[in-house]
Amino acid sequence: MATSQKNLSVYDKDKLPDAKDMKIGFVVSEWNPDITESLFQGGFDALLDVGVLKENIVRWNVPGSFELPYACKKMQESFDMLDAIVAVGNVIQGETKHFDFVCQGLTQGIMELNLKGDIPVIFCVLTDNTKAQSEERSGGIHGNKGTEAAIAAIKMGQLRKDAKFYKAT
Numbered sequence: 623m624a625t626s627q628k629n630l631s632v633y634d635k636d637k638l639p640d641a642k643d644m645k646i647g648f649v650v651s652e653w654n655p656d657i658t659e660s661l662f663q664g665g666f667d668a669l670l671d672v673g674v675l676k677e678n679i680v681r682w683n684v685p686g687s688f689e690l691p692y693a694c695k696k697m698q699e700s701f702d703m704l705d706a707i708v709a710v711g712n713v714i715q716g717e718t719k720h721f722d723f724v725c726q727g728l729t730q731g732i733m734e735l736n737l738k739g740d741i742p743v744i745f746c747v748l749t750d751n752t753k754a755q756s757e758e759r760s761g762g763i764h765g766n767k768g769t770e771a772a773i774a775a776i777k778m779g780q781l782r783k784d785a786k787f788y789k790a791t
């Protein structure tokens with residue numbers, strides 16, 4: 623289903639796990655800062671709305687989206703008390719194939735962190751053809767992917783807790 627068929631900012635608080643003790647990390651790309659800051663703010667606000675404490679949210683910045691996997695890996699290693707990490711970026715098609723390689727690299731990198739690491743890394747990266755598409759998905763007519771990513775972080779953080787519980791028993 624295309625994003626245009628689903629508002630990215632819609633969630634049901636009653637169907638979410640208890641998030642008051644959760645600790646969430648953000649790694650935010652500095653490329654297209656108007657977009658990435660909107661994504662971050664959407665995610666940050668959603669976490670507070672569902673009960674996460676401000677002091678339990680940590681943020682690092684990186685130069686661009688291609689650096690997201692490295693910083694997320696370091697955050698996994700440095701903050702093992704985190705329940706989830708949200709990787710925030712915005713890649714917009716330019717004149718060359720650079721878009722393809724940035725998107726391919728960061729996507730593969732983040733997937734590897736999820737499969738090899740212990741803390742889930744949420745893919746909050748807009749990979750768009752135009753700036754208008756990015757604006758529509760970072761607080762515009764299609765909602766905010768940062769909100770969607772924050773809710774995913776809560777759900778995946780709980781799944782990780784459940785998995786540890788079952789393994790321990």
Ligand SMILES: Nc1c(NC[C@H](O)[C@H](O)[C@H](O)CO)[nH]c(=O)[nH]c1=O
Nearest residue numbers: 651653685686687688711712713714
């Ligand atoms: N064009 C975009 C980039 N390019 C920069 C790369 O992400 C990277 O920082 C550079 O190649 C140095 O390693 N990054 C974005 O996040 N968004 C873009 O549209």
Ligand SMILES: CC(=O)[C@@H](O)COP(=O)(O)O
Nearest residue numbers: 714715716717718720721
């Ligand atoms: C995704 C990019 O790196 C891209 O915006 C760079 O633009 P260009 O392909 O015109 O060099």
